[in-house]
Amino acid sequence: MLDATSSYNPMDSRIPVADRTGHRTVPETTRRTERRLPGTRYGNRPTMKDVAARAGVGLKTVSRVVNGEPGVTPETERRVQEAIEALGFRRNDSARVLRKGRTASIGLVLEDLADPFYGPLSRAVEEVARAHGALLINGSSAEDADREQELVLALCARRVDGLVVIPAGDDHRYLEPEIKAGVATVFVDRPAGHIDADVVVSDNFGGARDGVGHLIAHGHRRIGFIGDMPRIHTAAERLRGYRTAMEDAGIPVEDAWMSLGVTDPERVGRAAREMLSGPEPVTAIFTGNNRVTVTVIRVLAGHPRPVALVGFDDIELADLLQPGVTVVAQDAAALGRTAAERLFRQLDGTLLGPERVELPTRLITRGSGELPPAD
Amino acid sequence: MLDATSSYNPMDSRIPVADRTGHRTVPETTRRTERRLPGTRYGNRPTMKDVAARAGVGLKTVSRVVNGEPGVTPETERRVQEAIEALGFRRNDSARVLRKGRTASIGLVLEDLADPFYGPLSRAVEEVARAHGALLINGSSAEDADREQELVLALCARRVDGLVVIPAGDDHRYLEPEIKAGVATVFVDRPAGHIDADVVVSDNFGGARDGVGHLIAHGHRRIGFIGDMPRIHTAAERLRGYRTAMEDAGIPVEDAWMSLGVTDPERVGRAAREMLSGPEPVTAIFTGNNRVTVTVIRVLAGHPRPVALVGFDDIELADLLQPGVTVVAQDAAALGRTAAERLFRQLDGTLLGPERVELPTRLITRGSGELPPAD
DNA sequence: CCTGTCTCTGACAACGTTGTCCAGGCTCTA
């Protein structure tokens, strides 16, 4: 499952067990004696039982105080509070969860938290979760289907109440038992594969079509498209938008104008340079996401002729470049917020069936998309 | 504690209780009958007991199969696996955690996940956690001390094994009982207040001193400093670096050159414009963090004379602006990685006492810091 | 003084898992 690089690996399901000589590793409870708090049991945290004993009351009375339930005299409450304070007691939510069934936590599986697109999305999900008293567990799939599944199932084992998933894989049937068991699930940015589930996406098709249309309106005909791997739904949709815009304008698309694949700077840079060379180079480029846009901007900065550019996704400082970068912006925070809200409505029971919600994109013109063709 | 905007609020400790008429709300276990899986108990997920019953074996045998423990015949294992498959059983880690004591999860409390500085940091922590088989729970404090404490204590109640905290508040004595109880703790970016704990920081002082020194070396004397609120440790350290560099160069600093406070664009923009006006305007500005830098770049873009600029924190596309933005870069990912590694070493027991680790910063020259004074 | 009601409190079971321990059946050897 996961690599262990040290002795700490609590979820390891392999067997540390006694070896053939019968020796056993020292039980965990014996560590850190010197750090133990007076009044607590060896190496462990104080429990309600400890508090009850110290306060001279019953277990349930402590529970009542901790949870603010009624039916405790002020005097008793004071004694309990005092004991809690003195022992540094903190309720164990694991036990609580086990008893109550809900964990008050939701999981978010995305591609890469370091990507500036996902940071705001995650934050938005967190805010909604917070408003509902839930915590957020994040996981990065690194665009790997197996890792996505591993993460999702780990989250399910934790019994998160709900999942917000930005799919990396394209088959999510493995989630069916979980959904049946009541795990609320919303997919974001890309639809789920082979299951019927709630999904919140941007209007990738329309956004790309409008962005490319914008270039066409400014006189371009030879327009390049550099995007992500076509198995990624958003990439495919944006490509479809490109094709549609071109078709609507009656421009036959040449293969040399399109480049789809991994979005590392090397491949993208090569693709851009190829499109820009030869006897009939493109006069404009439409880029399929923020990473591609940044790379292409770098290429264009070193290019002799001006080349028009429209990028999908807004990027910071885009307005300060020369020329400013025209983009089709999607609202990452709104995606996250909408998804999380639907998630909690599923948990409330106020949501009927699975639905597909599409959020609009916005064309922001800043100059790069308005350059005329330099033929 | 937290606002509930709906009926879902599992961790609410206020009393939903029976009202005076004796009516009760419907127990949770009765929801979603239509979604229940055949073979499971009403509204609940299958447990090992269910699997054991279906496979015709004992409870512990199922546990053994699930955990890959030895001592189960292939035939028995097959039967158990079959039952697991058929019922869609997934081990309940809450119960496991309760029994084992470790949750295999760590908490990360930072200021704002949407900030491009924290995304990579969080991702780095996650990668280390993953290598140790642990999940990461994120929380944004929004630079609010109370919210930080609330988050940290909520994470402790979940019994996270460790905490990585980017402090918002300046008193962390509330964490003492937790640390004594064995919660590994590492502070990042800023030191903890009033407690002795592990901390990983950048060399804010040295970085700022070098950045300002760079401006001085290019002939500037009237150098402005725009930074965050001085109660934030990093802001104070960077200010100290600025003062030291000026002092070392024998330049008396004027009050009008320094501006400290919240880093919203409005205040920062006003501060920058003030420094740049009057009879003796600054000829260079040192900015105290990425947000400030971006705002100041915008101001400078509309300013008639060229003004030198060095910023703390690297920003994306800084190299593509005209001129390129010279920055003092800190390595957010390294901060996160180092902190997380120390955390797990605490859990391993291979770390001795609390320590302060300082990571170097790097001056990246791109042009804006090398502009001569425009006197 | 007794009875009924109300308030406060605590004993106990249950949540789902894992660790301990023991029993029964098997193989192997003396």
Add this chain to the structure above:
DNA sequence: TAGAGCCTGGACAACGTTGTCAGAGACAGG
């Protein structure tokens, strides 16, 4: 063939909490 030892499987307690229920006082009304 009997005894020793191993392998497999299961009964049971425990983890820390919450829900249920019933008991113990207090107090008022008859």
